[in-house]
Amino acid sequence: MKTLDKDEVAMMLVRLLEAYTPPGSEYKLHGILRDICGGLGFEDCRVDGVGNFLASYGSGDAVILAGHLDTIPGRLEVSYDGELVRGRGAVDAKGPFLSYILGASMAMKHVRDLRVVVAGLVREELDGAGARHLVETVVRASHVLVGEPTGLGIAIAYRGSITMEARSSAKGGHSSAPYIGESALDKMLDFLNEFRSRFRGMGYEQVTSAITMLSSGDWPSKLPEEARAHLNLRFPSTYTHEWLLKDLRELAEKHRVELRLIDVTQPVETSLNAPVVRALVRGCIRAGLKPRIVKKTGTSDMNILVRLTSSIAAFGPGDSRLAHTSYEAISVREMIKAAEILSATLRELVGISGT
Amino acid sequence: MPILKCPVCGGDVEVPDDALPGEFFEHDECGSQLELEIDENGEMRLRQAEEISEDWGE
Numbered sequence: 001m002k003t004l005d006k007d008e009v010a011m012m013l014v015r016l017l018e019a020y021t022p023p024g025s026e027y028k029l030h031g032i033l034r035d036i037c038g039g040l041g042f043e044d045c046r047v048d049g050v051g052n053f054l055a056s057y058g059s060g061d062a063v064i065l066a067g068h069l070d071t072i073p074g075r076l077e078v079s080y081d082g083e084l085v086r087g088r089g090a091v092d093a094k095g096p097f098l099s100y101i102l103g104a105s106m107a108m109k110h111v112r113d114l115r116v117v118v119a120g121l122v123r124e125e126l127d128g129a130g131a132r133h134l135v136e137t138v139v140r141a142s143h144v145l146v147g148e149p150t151g152l153g154i155a156i157a158y159r160g161s162i163t164m165e166a167r168s169s170a171k172g173g174h175s176s177a178p179y180i181g182e183s184a185l186d187k188m189l190d191f192l193n194e195f196r197s198r199f200r201g202m203g204y205e206q207v208t209s210a211i212t213m214l215s216s217g218d219w220p221s222k223l224p225e226e227a228r229a230h231l232n233l234r235f236p237s238t239y240t241h242e243w244l245l246k247d248l249r250e251l252a253e254k255h256r257v258e259l260r261l262i263d264v265t266q267p268v269e270t271s272l273n274a275p276v277v278r279a280l281v282r283g284c285i286r287a288g289l290k291p292r293i294v295k296k297t298g299t300s301d302m303n304i305l306v307r308l309t310s311s312i313a314a315f316g317p318g319d320s321r322l323a324h325t326s327y328e329a330i331s332v333r334e335m336i337k338a339a340e341i342l343s344a345t346l347r348e349l350v351g352i353s354g355t
Numbered sequence: 356m357p358i359l360k361c362p363v364c365g366g367d368v369e370v371p372d373d374a375l376p377g378e379f380f381e382h383d384e385c386g387s388q389l390e391l392e393i394d395e396n397g398e399m400r401l402r403q404a405e406e407i408s409e410d411w412g413e
Contacts, residue, residue, distance in 0.1 A: 153410060204409045272381040272388055285375050293379065293388075294410040320411055351373075 004102060004336045010080045012036055013335070016094045017078045017087035023126035026051050026069035033101075033120060040105040042118070050133040053120035055101070057108055062115045062140060063276075063349055064308070065104055065342070066131070066301060067097025067147035067316075068124035072324050084329045092323035093124075095330035096147035096316030096338070103342025111346045117141075124301050128265075131301040135308055143276040143311040143349055145342070146302040149318030149330075152338060153294035154280045156313055159204065160267035161299050162233040162241055165260040166191065166252065172225040181223045185216040188227035191255035198251065199233055204295050207235045207244065230262075234297060237267040265299050268306045276311040276349065283345030287337065296320075315342070359401050363387040368401060379404055 015036075019028040030053055034045045037055035045055045053069065071089035078087035085095070097120060104116050121130030148155070168188045173181015192211055199209035209231065216227035233244060241264050252259045270277060272293065284291040302314050317334040356369045364385035374380075376393040380401070390404040 150410060153408070155410065156407075272379045273383075278378070281378055282375055285377050290377065291379065293404075293407045295407055296410050298411070 004106075004339060006332050006336065009098070009102065009336060010085050010332045013085045013090065013095060013098050013330075013332070014078055014080055014087070016098060017085065017089055020075055020088065021070050022073040023070045023123045026120075026122045029053065029069050029120065037101060037118070040101065041108055042105070048133065048137065050130055051122045052130045052134060054117055056115060056117040057104075058112050058115045060113045060115055061142035062117060062138070063143045063145070063346065064117045064119055064134075064138070064141045064305070065100040065145045065147065066119045066121055066134070066305060067100050068093055068122070068130065068301060069097070069120040070123055070125050072125050074326070076326060076328060080332075083333070084331055086329040088328060090328045090330045091149045091318040091320070092328070093148055093316065093318075095318050095335055096149055099317055099335045099338035100145070100147045100342060102336075102339035104346065106339060106343035107346035111350050113350050114346065116346060121301060127263075128301060128304050131304040135304060138308060141308040143279075144302075144305050144308055145276060145280075145345070146300060146305060146312065146314035147316045148300050148302075148314045149316050149320045149323060150294060150296075150314055151319055152284070152289060152315070152317060152334065152341065153292040154277060154284070154313055154315055155294050155296050155302070156272065156274075156277060157204075157237065157269040157295040158267065158299050158303050158314070159234045159236050159297055160239075160241060160303065161263070161265040162235070162244060162248075163262040164231045164248065165262055166229045166231060167258045167260070168227045168256065170223070170225055173223040175221045175223060178223060183223040184227040185224040187255055187257065188214075188216065188229055191252065191257045192229060194251060194255070195231065195248075198247070204297050205236055205238070207233060207239060208297075209233050234299075235267060237269040239267075241266065265303050268303045268312075269295075270306070270310060270312055274311045274313065276345075277313045279345045279348035280313055280315055280341070282348045283341045283343075286344040286348075287341045289337070289341065357399055359399055361385060361387060361389065362401055362403055363389075370399060370401075374399070
């Protein structure tokens with residue numbers, strides 16, 4: 001494909017969005033992607049053991065362009081108004097993934113010294129199972145690009161995440177005489193208040209906390225005997241999860257609350273000197289865009305895929321503020337610009353990989 | 356490869372021959388994030404890059 005037609009690109013995205021794919025139903029995209037990638041000249045299209053879709057061409061150092069096929073649950077009407085495509089996953093992240101497919105296709109004739117693999121991963125929104133499987137099965141990758149909505153910024157860092165469940169229990173009592181009873185909810189709230197004041201960061205460089213679930217009580221006049229909460233901490237690479245867990249456990253012990261660890265995702269931060277970051281910067285400049293470096297407050301498959309290579313960055317079209325909202329929409333022009341930058345980036349990687 | 360001065364610590368920074376104006380480099384010695392400028396005479400120099408911005412989201 002030499003030039004990209006706006007309406008043609010929009011219709012490709014509409015096809016991808018019309019297949020509603022919350023985690024577990026990504027298979028609905030396999031046939032559509034085979035059709036699109038086959039038509040664009042990819043040499044090999046296949047589905048791996050967990051349902052990741054892989055389209056590739058070329059031989060040599062492997063470059064993986066990874067996106068994800070799943071979206072958060074919640075159907076949205078799919079539409080195209082000549083500029084914007086709307087629908088669940090338009091921003092996060094079928095739009096960015098389609099830009100990766102198109103960018104790889106545009107570079108096809110110029111990068112025969114690389115093996116370019118476009119990977120549509122499963123369950124990014126759930127547990128990262130697709131990315132974990134890729135890390136376990138791919139022998140080696142020289143560079144990885146992660147397709148997420150960065151507004152064409154180059155994301156070199158994502159924070160880490162700790163998710164825990166907290167439980168408290170107490171003997172209970174009558175609400176008419178709380179001073180002689182004991183409330184599990186009171187214990188939990190004391191713990192949560194101190195938790196919130198200890199991790200009250202306000203940006204990327206600080207530890208931030210959120211209480212995402214809280215449940216307790218079963219009768220209006222009864223002091224609760226049980227309370228349960230889910231907690232989430234986000235932290236940059238200047239902190240370790242061991243230090244934070246130690247702090248959390250000491251706090252829980254002080255308030256006689258039990259903690260259960262649900263998930264730890266390590267932070268990731270790559271260097272401006274990483275080859276793929278340099279290639280993206282040069283790709284932006286070649287495409288007439290001033291490069292912009294960003295750090296992301298959340299997590300993505302980049303936190304997992306960094307195990308493949310330190311030459312990794314996230315990049316894509318779309319406004320991340322629209323992700324996970326009912327207003328997901330993406331500009332087709334921005335998607336085409338992203339594809340041009342990705343094509344230029346792959347060409348830059350030929351030179352960088354060859355040195 | 357041209358060797359330029361780091362505007363932050365004064366140390367040496369090696370820049371590839373094919374570097375483009377607007378490219379970023381991280382100085383290994385002091386960790387500064389630098390941007391390459393090339394003037395009308397083709398002279399290269401480094402300046403401190405704009406602060407990396409923060410972006411919400413997963």
